[in-house]
Amino acid sequence: MRGEFFQFLKTYGIIGLAIAVIIGGKLNALVTASVDGLLMPIVSYFIPGGGWRTATLDVGPFHFLLGPFFAAAVDFLIVALLVFWMYKKVLREETVTKK
Numbered sequence: 001m002r003g004e005f006f007q008f009l010k011t012y013g014i015i016g017l018a019i020a021v022i023i024g025g026k027l028n029a030l031v032t033a034s035v036d037g038l039l040m041p042i043v044s045y046f047i048p049g050g051g052w053r054t055a056t057l058d059v060g061p062f063h064f065l066l067g068p069f070f071a072a073a074v075d076f077l078i079v080a081l082l083v084f085w086m087y088k089k090v091l092r093e094e095t096v097t098k099k
Contacts, residue, residue: 031078039074 009015040053055067 027082028075028079031082032075035071035075035078 043052051067053067053071055065055070057064057066
């Protein structure tokens, strides 16, 4: 049973996946801190009031939270660009192609 379990872990790359999830979580925390501490002060300078991260839209009885959505979108784009950049550097490919 023990050997079968270790074979399962090796076959399906569970250990690598667990490491990737942990590193991805920490990368997300790093990017969020960078966006909040480095990028947003610059953006806030150009947007009067700088409260766009807490912006809301009320339409009748509905209360939409636009600021958190846009903040998450900025974080996602930065993480996606970093992953893309790291992919190109690690695999040393000129163009990213589907295999």
